[in-house]
Amino acid sequence: MKGANTKVALLRRLFRNARIRGENKRDRIFALVSSLFMIVCMALPTGFEGASQAAGSERARGKIVEVNNDRVISIGPVKQGEQQLEVEIRSGRFKGQVFSGSNNLMGKMELDKIFALGDSALVVLSFSEDGGVGHAQVIDHYRTGKTIFLCILFFFFIILIMGWMGVKIIITFVFTAIALVHVLFPAMLRGWDPIFASVVMVTIITAAIIFLVGGLSQRGLVAFAGSMGGVLLTSLLAFFFTCWFKIHGAARPFAEALLYSGYSHLNLAHLFISGVFLASSGAMMDLSMDIASAMDEIKKQNPNVSRLNLIKSGVSVSRHVAGTMSTTLLLAYSAEYTAMIMTFIAQGVPLENVINMVWVSSEVIHTLVGCFGLTLVAPLTVFAGGIILGGERSPTRDKKTRKSVRASF
Numbered sequence: 001m002k003g004a005n006t007k008v009a010l011l012r013r014l015f016r017n018a019r020i021r022g023e024n025k026r027d028r029i030f031a032l033v034s035s036l037f038m039i040v041c042m043a044l045p046t047g048f049e050g051a052s053q054a055a056g057s058e059r060a061r062g063k064i065v066e067v068n069n070d071r072v073i074s075i076g077p078v079k080q081g082e083q084q085l086e087v088e089i090r091s092g093r094f095k096g097q098v099f100s101g102s103n104n105l106m107g108k109m110e111l112d113k114i115f116a117l118g119d120s121a122l123v124v125l126s127f128s129e130d131g132g133v134g135h136a137q138v139i140d141h142y143r144t145g146k147t148i149f150l151c152i153l154f155f156f157f158i159i160l161i162m163g164w165m166g167v168k169i170i171i172t173f174v175f176t177a178i179a180l181v182h183v184l185f186p187a188m189l190r191g192w193d194p195i196f197a198s199v200v201m202v203t204i205i206t207a208a209i210i211f212l213v214g215g216l217s218q219r220g221l222v223a224f225a226g227s228m229g230g231v232l233l234t235s236l237l238a239f240f241f242t243c244w245f246k247i248h249g250a251a252r253p254f255a256e257a258l259l260y261s262g263y264s265h266l267n268l269a270h271l272f273i274s275g276v277f278l279a280s281s282g283a284m285m286d287l288s289m290d291i292a293s294a295m296d297e298i299k300k301q302n303p304n305v306s307r308l309n310l311i312k313s314g315v316s317v318s319r320h321v322a323g324t325m326s327t328t329l330l331l332a333y334s335a336e337y338t339a340m341i342m343t344f345i346a347q348g349v350p351l352e353n354v355i356n357m358v359w360v361s362s363e364v365i366h367t368l369v370g371c372f373g374l375t376l377v378a379p380l381t382v383f384a385g386g387i388i389l390g391g392e393r394s395p396t397r398d399k400k401t402r403k404s405v406r407a408s409f
Contacts, residue, residue, distance in 0.1 A: 031168055034208050038175045046186040058094075061142050062087040062123040064115050065098060072105060080107040083115060087123055087136055094125060099136035113140055165213070172209040179205055191265055195235060198274035202231055202281050214289055219296040222388050226288035226381025231281050233380075234373025238276040241365050242269060249273075251362040272362065280370035283329050287374060288381040290321045295385040307390030314385050318378035326371045333370070337363045 066086035073081045083103035089095050101123065105112045115121060120142035128134035158166040184201040188194050206227050214220035242249075249268030250256045252275070258266055294317040295310060305313075337360070344354050354360050 031171055031212055034171055034175060034212060038171065038178055041175075041178045041182050044182050046182055048186060048189065056127040058092060058125045058127070060092040060094065060123050060125055061090045061144075062121050062136075062138070063090055064117055064119045064121060064138075067115060067117050075107070078107045078109060079105045079112060079114065081105050085115060085138055087121065087138060089123065089125070090120075092125075094133060097133075099123075099125070099133055101136040101138045103138050115141075168212045172212050175208055176205050188266070188271070189263060194267065194270040194274040195239070198278050199231070199235060202278060203228060206231070206281065206285055209285055210289060214292065217296075218388050219292050222295065222381060222385045223285070223288040223292035225384040225388070226292065226377050227281070227284045229380040229384075230284040230288070230373050230377030231277050233376050234277040234280060234284075234369060235273065237369050237372055238273045238365065241369055242273050242276075245361050245365060247272060247358065247362050247365060251359050276366050276369055277373065279333075279366070280329060280373055283325055283332075283370070283374050284377045287318075287321055287325050287377050291318050291378065291381040292385055295382070295389055299389045305390075307386050310390045311382055311386035314382035315379075318382055322375055322378040325374055329371050329374055330367055333363070333367045 064085055065088045068084035071082045071084065072079055082105065085101045085103060086098055087101050088098045103113065103115055105114075115138065122139040122142045122144075124137045124139055125133045126135040126137065155170050158169055160166070162169060179201060184197055187197045207224060210223045210227065211220045214223055247269065249270070249272035252268075252272060255268050255271065259268070291314055295314045298310060298313050299305060340359060340363075341354075355364075
């Protein structure tokens with residue numbers, strides 16, 4: 001009898017290990033397919049690569065070797081005028097040559113940049129008719145190398161701490177950035193409705209991230225269903241409140257500049273609405289995955305748990321997680337309007353005036369609708385988990401349990 005039990009236990013262990021290896025194999029295949037899709041998206045041209053680059057010009061990295069500030073006028077913290085610069089080219093076919101350039105200061109701190117001796121700068125060299133350099137325009141401080149270093153450092157520590165999961169996180173991170181820059185934004189510039197295009201792209205990104213991180217499993221399906229339900233509801237709420245508050249969408253930085261750049265067909269209100277649920281979709285994925293993972297673990301530890309008790313446990317978990325995530329979203333958004341609110345406080349602007357300003361109203365919608373959608377993700381994920389992960393209802397389950405589940409919400 002003892003030998004038979006040992007054989008049964010051994011068979012169960014082998015079956016469990018085979019199933020885990022099968023899941024890991026599916027995850028690796030899905031990660032490989034996502035990586036290939038990411039490479040394809042990266043190779044796709046946006047169609048706008050040469051929009052800001054003149055035909056007879058070339059970008060290069062340069063070093064400031066001489067600075068003349070005689071034409072710069074300081075008015076408090078603001079500077080106006082022109083910096084006369086000598087720039088040594090450090091890359092490209094003109095490497096080693098020194099050219100004269102200028103840096104125009106408009107008196108706007110958010111746009112102006114001040115160069116000092118030894119600074120690295122991004123330089124655009126305009127060619128003359130004879131093929132030489134006619135003019136060197138200093139664009140801004142050169143930050144490409146520092147950006148690459150920061151990305152490598154970030155990826156290194158993710159892999160060091162998370163292992164194989166870190167590799168999948170990097171794939172999802174890069175995939176999301178490429179999908180936005182190479183697919184979504186160019187599509188909207190070409191005339192796609194921002195709301196429709198964003199919903200489609202968020203669906204693709206959500207599926208890639210959740211099934212890469214959570215695996216091709218019931219747990220991943222629960223998280224995907226909950227997060228997408230939250231995204232769709234948030235998009236509807238954003239549309240309603242944006243129209244109700246009469247937000248035109250131009251309150252966002254550079255939104256009006258898009259219209260003057262030849263893209264007058266853009267609907268700025270729809271662009272604003274898409275930004276609301278696009279910005280909160282990441283937090284929704286996080287919340288839905290936390291709840292789905294907890295419910296999946298409960299089901300694994302107690303396979304005989306009823307659907308009602310599983311939902312009840314999911315509600316308990318979602319309450320704690322959603323309570324902190326809403327505040328996290330508020331703090332994440334607060335950096336966008338910290339200086340604006342401080343300016344109103346410093347100038348003594350009445351609170352009612354502040355609330356009715358279009359900039360403040362747009363941020364209120366952005367923050368509260370995002371938090372509202374995040375809160376709705378919790379019950380949606382719990383019910384999806386109850387349907388997908390829950391077992392058959394127990395016939396002996398009394399009405400008291402059902403009432404306690406309803407009271408939990």
